[in-house]
Amino acid sequence: MSEIALHNTHSEEHHAEAPVYTSTGTPMGKVFMWLFLCQDALMFMGFFAAYISVRIGAGDLWPGPENHAHGIEHYPLDIPLTAINTFVLICSSVTMVMAVQAATFKNIKKTIMWLLVTVVGGSIFLGVQYGEYSHLILKDHMGMGNSLFDATFFSLTGFHGIHVFSGVLYLLALTIALWMGPLDKHKKDNYWFINLFRLVCLGVTVFLFIGPTKTWPGLPHVLIPLVAGAAPYIFVRGISWFRKRQDTAEVVEIAGLYWHFVDLIWIILFTLVYLI
Amino acid sequence: MEHAPVNHTKTYITIFIALAVLTLIEVGMTMVGMPKTPMVILLIALALVKAGLVAVYFMHLKYDSGFLSVIAYAPLAVASILILMLSLEWAFQPHWIF
Incomplete structure (x- = not known):
């Protein structure tokens, strides 16, 4: 029995270089990314459905761009600026697809370049969204508790913004992993400063969660420890995770699936929240 | 299982131009002050077309096995x-609109 087990372990190690495929001939990682996107799409659908039913209920009271055009009501959302932002996100989707293509042609330098351009695109999107939020909150005095318009706007665009933020970190970690050299399952990157950094991140997360943010009400109590401590931890953990993959093209393609999904959701969100 | 890589750059550029033009049309429609009902229907249709283009071409549903399309289209049932x-x-x- 133990001999068989030993033999199996040995043969698994021997074939470890071959990518893992499901019985349908599709790589395992891709199938699971699609399953994740499927449940994420369901989550967004819940948000969209809630938004649409709230809007139908509000009827003509809901501020819209056409009210704004006729000067009836003040419409706080800046459509031209967001249209440019949409364009930036579409551009980043194209650069991502170019990165995937470069990876399938095993051109790592071009892959890294296109990935970096995508990260820059995502960061510009986040920067514009930050500017938009601060304008809406400080100048127009919008806030989660003010009205259904404000609450649905911030929850929909904020939930999407968290996706873009995660995507930027995801792609940046992948870029750094590729830049460090070819991905290799048997490589052991075990640097003391990375381990120390991860420990510090964990400490910061726990400290912020039980410490100073406890007095701050609501979302910041959760969000600030997540962004300041947990996100850098997962980021560094992600780099070493990517370093131990074997098929570069597959890893980049799976990252691309996530990024395109974020773009796809924004296309629908932009129409529903801003234009209609 | 391995396929020879195919260069899709031309397709990607075409889809990119289509997405950009459709976005311009969408924004233009809100500017000209169309009647609400046809505008809402057209805007939602355009958004679905754009989302479909991204899923089919950028997310490779067109080139991948049909099994992934089944997963991808499952949320549409919900x-x-x-x-x-x-x-x-x-x-x-x-x-509201009708």
């Missing part, structure tokens, strides 16, 4: 239930 329930709300709130 979406149709949501649309059905929301259309009931439409029926009782006729003042």
Whole structure:
């Protein structure tokens, strides 16, 4: 029995270089990314459905761009600026697809370049969204508790913004992993400063969660420890995770699936929240 | 299982131009002050076309095995239930767009 087990372990190690495929001939990682996107799409659908039913209920009271055009009501959302932002996100989707293509042609330098351009695109999107939020909150005095318009706007665009933020970190970690050299399952990157950094991140997360943010009400109590401590931890953990993959093209393609999904959701969100 | 890589750059550029033009048309429609009902229907249709282009070409549903398309289109079944329930709300709130 133990001999068989030993033999199996040995043969698994021997074939470890071959990518893992499901019985349908599709790589395992891709199938699971699609399953994740499927449940994420369901989550967004819940948000969209809630938004649409709230809007139908509000009827003509809901501020819209056409009210704004006729000067009836003040419409706080800046459509031209967001249209440019949409364009930036579409551009980043194209650069991502170019990165995937470069990876399938095993051109790592071009892959890294296109990935970096995508990260820059995502960061510009986040920067514009930050500017938009601060304008809406400080100048127009919008806030989660003010009205259904404000609450649905911030929850929909904020939930999407968290996706873009995660995507930027995801792609940046992948870029750094590729830049460090070819991905290799048997490589052991075990640097003391990375381990120390991860420990510090964990400490910061726990400290912020039980410490100073406890007095701050609501979302910041959760969000600030997540962004300041947990996100850098997962980021560094992600780099070493990517370093131990074997098929570069597959890893980049799976990252691309996530990024395109974020773009796809924004296309629908932009129409529903801003234009209609 | 391995396929020879195919260069899709031309397709990607075409899709990019289509997405950019469709976005311009969408923004233009809100600027000219169209009547609300046709505008809402057109805007949603354009958004679905754009989302479809991204899923089919950028997310490679066209080139990958049909199994992935089954996973990808599964949420649409739930979406149709949501649309059905929301259309009931439409029926009782006729003042909105219909």
